[in-house]
Amino acid sequence: MSVAEYVYDQDKVSTLLSTVIRNNGNEKANNWLQQRLQLQQQTGAIPQFNQTFTAIPRFTGKEMIRISTTESEQLQALLPSFFVQGWTLDRLARVWWLLQLPVTNKSVYLEVVENLFNAAEMNELAALYSALPLLPWPEEWTARTSEGIRSNIGVVQEAIMLRNPYPAKYLSEPAWNQLVMKAIFTDKPLHLIIGLDERANAALATILVDFAHERWAAGRTLDPMQWRVLVNFVGEANFADITRVWHSVNSTEKEAAALVCAQCHYPPAKALLATDPALQAEIQAGSITWDTLAQKIIK
């Protein structure tokens, strides 16, 4: 039976996460989590709930989790774009623990979780933001997400920005644009932002072009991946900029410009791409994509 407050099959996800935790935890950690769960179900005490959330790493340790392909596929089917790969066991256990908080009273639930955010240390914050796609009443967490984007702490920014499907689904356009710009300013691998293409918009395209002008004026470089956001917004106003990137001596920048030209619908851009048939052919053959570019940028 699934609970209406959740927008996915919460029971199944909770059970699956619990299995992954059990497979990764040692006996002591698993027993402790089980005891805490029983106690929680019996008493429903909030201080007990908070204390468990805080104490989790003391019992689970902080090893990187292993997850089987089957489990990973099951999770994808239940919650598309929700990733736990690369998480440490304490983070996974904390996210699972949040799913054990009763949703019988909405205001109590919101208050408890907001309090966890307010008193959280660095890794607790990362776990809380990682859990956003799993929380009930998803529309209630948008202000909190925007607040998290303002954080200066790298692991917190990453928990929200990278491989997290929540922001693309629920943030307003200004908040989304702030997320993308903050990711650029803090050197995040942009291709790991879920919804980067789908949530691209004209306002963001303009902000990015202005940003490029600032960087160029200062004699600084840009992440070539940012041009990807312009794909559906190439026109007279920014074609000179795309052309400038195309003429860059840096091959990743030129490839980025070429990909924009190949994917946009602006005829002069198509003509520009045609001036380099070899590059055009590589894009057509799929040997240059945003993913291959991302790999080059990371190296």
Add this chain to the structure above:
Amino acid sequence: MCGIHDLTEKDLQPLTYSPAYLNKIKGMRFFDPHVHMTARTTDDYQAMADAGVVAIIEPAFWLGQPRTGVDTFRDYFSSLLGWERFRASQFGIKHYCTIGLNSKEANNEKLAEAVMEILPQFIYKEGVVGVGEIGFDDQTPLEEKYYRAQLELAKEAGLPVQIHTPHRDKKKGTQRSMDIALEHGLEPHMIIVDHNNEETVKEVLDRGFWAAFTIYPFTKMGNERMVAVVKQYGSERIMVNSAADWGISDPLAVPKTAALMHESGIDSNDIHLVTYTNAVKAFAQSGQINEADFDVAANIDQSEKFNGSSILRGGQQPRIDKNTTIIR
């Protein structure tokens, strides 16, 4: 990765300029168990990392300006567990803290009551290695009341206690601090008595407590005196810290003292004990210190996620050459 900072290997290397004392302590690792980094700049973090400081403890303290509400305490505690911890990690330094109500602000009873209420939310957090710094300033009845209450808290949580001993009437204040701790049933090995001097050290050590010394110009210990203390009392249960804060102080006090000890012919093992091992051992009784973490310095959460050292480097800060007039 490419982007805003465009770091190269060169940007991450220590500065070519290095003070002569650094040669004497080359390759040594230091643990500064008392330093108020919220009051310090990134230059200090870089200098500390270059001098071999791998981990620090930031005790909760007062801020120079008295606080008027519990929320500013909450935010301060959160910043010790959040932003400051991350800031340190950017320089490869592992940041721990102790959490407590300091003695000065214990004198504001209404505020102190409110702070006591929120302390249990913080002392169980990851990386909280003790209750501190607590104890006496003016040795008022209110200071005693909250000192006692926090000793009980530490006992319940199984955490070490970091005791601030007073500037004025120090000897008596130090004795009282120890008497009261024993009265509450705490074991001396769980108590780090801080800011010792030549007058207090003997009794602290004789009674089985840890004796910490703060190398802080003008008001606390000088490091020449510290050398003499170690020559006289040895290295057992003694540790050195900087307590650097917003006053005239020196975040390099621990490595500098190690260099001076080396110059003065103190055995390397003893130097290692008083500038690293003893502090690790005392505070590791919290169960919250893992020396292996010093090497990965808090970047553990992002280290393997994207398969490549370039991402790890993304969390690090580029070096800036301070000897040029050009700023880029």
